[in-house]
Amino acid sequence: MRIGLIGGGNIGKFLLQSINMNGLLPDGKIVGLYSRNQQSAEQLAREFDTENYLDIQSLIESAAIDLVIEAANIQVVKDYAATILKSGKDLVVSSVGALADGDFYQQLEKICQEARSKIYLPAGAIGGLDILKAAKSIGELESVSIITRKPPQALPGAPVDREQVMFEGTAKEAIELFPKNINVSIILSLAGLGPYKTGVKIISDPAVRKNSHLIEAAGSFGALSLQVENDPMPNNPKTSYLAALSVLSVLKNKDAVVKVG
Numbered sequence: 001m002r003i004g005l006i007g008g009g010n011i012g013k014f015l016l017q018s019i020n021m022n023g024l025l026p027d028g029k030i031v032g033l034y035s036r037n038q039q040s041a042e043q044l045a046r047e048f049d050t051e052n053y054l055d056i057q058s059l060i061e062s063a064a065i066d067l068v069i070e071a072a073n074i075q076v077v078k079d080y081a082a083t084i085l086k087s088g089k090d091l092v093v094s095s096v097g098a099l100a101d102g103d104f105y106q107q108l109e110k111i112c113q114e115a116r117s118k119i120y121l122p123a124g125a126i127g128g129l130d131i132l133k134a135a136k137s138i139g140e141l142e143s144v145s146i147i148t149r150k151p152p153q154a155l156p157g158a159p160v161d162r163e164q165v166m167f168e169g170t171a172k173e174a175i176e177l178f179p180k181n182i183n184v185s186i187i188l189s190l191a192g193l194g195p196y197k198t199g200v201k202i203i204s205d206p207a208v209r210k211n212s213h214l215i216e217a218a219g220s221f222g223a224l225s226l227q228v229e230n231d232p233m234p235n236n237p238k239t240s241y242l243a244a245l246s247v248l249s250v251l252k253n254k255d256a257v258v259k260v261g
């Protein structure tokens, strides 16, 4: 697997370390990187033995790459996913919030069918998606919600001296207001009832250090209540370590002959 990486932040650097330095993907290597800050991208490319691309288009079009990982932001997915998939390359998306737009989702799906490419959406900083998908398969999933609690440093505009509910509403609205904080609500929507029917509450809490997500769902299967207490990435309190691990896990399991879950 010859991988191209977009984004050299927390998740990107974790992947470079895990794959290119620690060899955690036996048949894979990140052979190309594009990140917005060229100075740090050059440094990362040197440190982790990969090629630094000066513009995103050349990375996407490179014949040396057969799968692209987006670890940047929602806008990058909106701007480049179609080009990547049309070129026949597979795409792993970290900023799954981009797919809250149903028209965009369908457009990408059509491109994949025509170009025989695939999109991989990691579970990110949460779990429980297998339960929602199973419950939905007979159309008897009734409700899905997520309550996210993060320290104020992770949430724009949060007060540092008291707990505050920053948002309460649907996943569709939540991702528009907090695009770097609540991608989890969109993967939950895609596995379950869609972004208009997934309830979201975001709480800023100065008493916590971890990013926690409480997922609740109900249907004919029974009820789900799952609390994830995530350690943040060392350099970015917004992003949970599990989000980075889940991208690596998708890559590790991509071509497995036995699929679990």
Ligand SMILES: NC(=O)C1=CN([C@@H]2O[C@H](COP(=O)(O)OP(=O)(O)OC[C@H]3O[C@@H](n4cnc5c(N)ncnc54)[C@H](O)[C@@H]3O)[C@@H](O)[C@H]2O)C=CC1
Pocket: 006, 007, 008, 009, 010, 011, 012, 034, 035, 036, 037, 056, 071, 072, 073, 074, 076, 094, 095, 096, 122, 123, 124, 125, 126, 179, 180, 183, 184, 187, 233, 236, 238, 239, 240, 243
């Ligand atoms: N699904 C999930 O559970 C989660 C998803 N995310 C998503 O993953 C993204 C990456 O997370 P982190 O690595 O923690 O963020 P980060 O802020 O540490 O890194 C983002 C990187 O992307 C680069 N970048 C920004 N705009 C770019 C562009 N136009 N082209 C190329 N590179 C660009 C930045 O320079 C930076 O290196 C987040 O923005 C968020 O959308 C983050 C956390 C959890």
Ligand SMILES: O=C([O-])CC(=O)C(=O)O
Pocket: 124, 125, 179, 180, 181, 182, 183, 184, 185, 211, 230, 238, 239, 240, 241, 243
């Ligand atoms: O990392 C997390 O806990 C969740 C997050 O930022 C996101 O979903 O965008």
